[in-house]
Amino acid sequence: MADSHETDASVRSALSSFTTLRLGGPARAVVRCTQTPDLVRTVRDLDARDEPVLLIGGGSNLVIADDGFDGVAVVVATSGIEYGTAPDCGAPRPYVTAEAGTDWDTLVAETVAAGFGGLECLSGIPGAAGTTPVQNVGAYGVEVADVLRSVQLLDRATGSVDWVEPSALDLAYRTSNLKGRDSHVVLAVSFWLNADGVSAPIAYRELARALDVSEGGRTDAATVRDHVLALRAGKGMVLDAADHDTWSAGSFFTNPIVSESDLAAILDRITARVGDVAIPRYPADAGVKLSAGWLIERAGFTKGFPNDDAPVRLSTKHTLALTNRGAATTADLVALAGRVRDGVRDAFGVELHPEPVFVNCQLPR
Known part of the structure; x- marks a missing residue:
């Protein structure tokens, strides 16, 4: 086996170590590729064997289920x-x-x-x-x-x-x-x-x-x-192992884009709830972009929500980040994300969409 291609079937519970959320269950095996030719050969070989493959880069945009991934995780560790x-x-x-x-x-x-x-x-x-x-x-x-x-x-x-x-x-x-x-x-x-x-x-x-x-x-x-x-x-958006506010996937929800036809009704609902205030909005190709963080806060989700003892909380610095406080599970994260999404939808009629890629899990419907 080439030096730049390492397989470790013993790392069965360590997918969490490859994500910035530090969450995720085991894979059947983990393969780490440090050279591009080996990465190509590895993926081609796994595909030829119809082996399920999970590609992991920096892990900053992955939400992996507590059950993990029933296949091979290929860590892209090439550099240059x-x-x-x-x-x-x-x-x-x-x-x-x-x-x-x-x-x-x-x-x-x-x-x-x-x-x-x-x-x-x-x-x-x-x-x-x-x-x-x-x-x-x-x-x-x-x-x-x-x-x-x-x-x-x-x-x-x-x-x-x-x-x-x-x-x-x-x-x-x-x-x-x-x-x-x-x-x-x-x-x-x-x-x-x-x-x-x-x-x-x-x-x-x-x-x-x-x-x-x-x-x-x-x-x-x-x-x-x-x-x-x-x-x-x-805003807790620079990785720091000592700061749990950075144990996140960054901004968890994208800024919602609403159509011009829906905008007036949404603005009315916002005004009815928070008063006549300036509402951040920006032009977008398919309508008008609103601020997800602003909507989350006005829907009643404060920094650090829900409480100091929760295993997953909104960042104490930035309400758009969901953070692992050290003992969380992916189920905890998904539950809070669903709660925030539903709260914004109930308050303003705006649907928030998560930015990370979900692996073997999803937000509750």
Whole structure:
């Protein structure tokens, strides 16, 4: 067996150790691949044997059942970062390519330290580089779709390996045609960079205020990274083993997008409950985007809900994160998530949808 391909059938109760929630039961076996060729061979071999496969990258977006996964968990532990230059709109532009298992924030930090801009607003997001296009990761006014150059995929049906353009992925708000499907494996990802070390345009109001720049302005990428990390840390969104507020899957619910035809009735229900207040809303392709965190709080779910003794609580820093306080089960997490979803729906008629991928479990209907 190659050194870069490790199988450990004894790790039967340790899928929790591969997720940022630190939850999840056993798999039949765990295979860790540290080189891309071994990852390809492993998945092809398991598929040829009709063995169920659970791919795990950084584990920051997985909710795994207490019963675990009846198959083989393949941990994508590949790593490597390379820089290059290619034409973009007729002019040469730098880019960076990372193996799928590369730690995402390590990648962002290295590009900034190397004097490039473009990825700094995505600093501090836990997980692996290969997972970022799957859910079109975004934060502070930038999403992967804005900077993605190409993605290398293993097609599990044909066994072929090809680079594809972003246009082939149907990238949309926190999703793509890769999310929730097992048809492809991300092997590597390539991102465009700014050669001058200047940030992407600052489109997020909170960040613009912190930087003291106008919305749409640009500034030093390293400075932006520092401020993004500080803002995320203040919300418990930077991993810290000693801080249970970070034992989460990040923002558990996506911001809901409601149709223009439903908006008036929803706004009326919000006003009836909380009074005539400013309601955060933003334009979206399919309607109007509302703030999930704002709705959760106005529906009566406070930071730290339900109480100090609960095994799963809303973060004490940010109501959009559901957190494991150290002795939780996935069942505890799913129950609280369902309670929050139902509370917002009952209060305002808005349906919240979870952002993580559920494995062998789901929210109660």
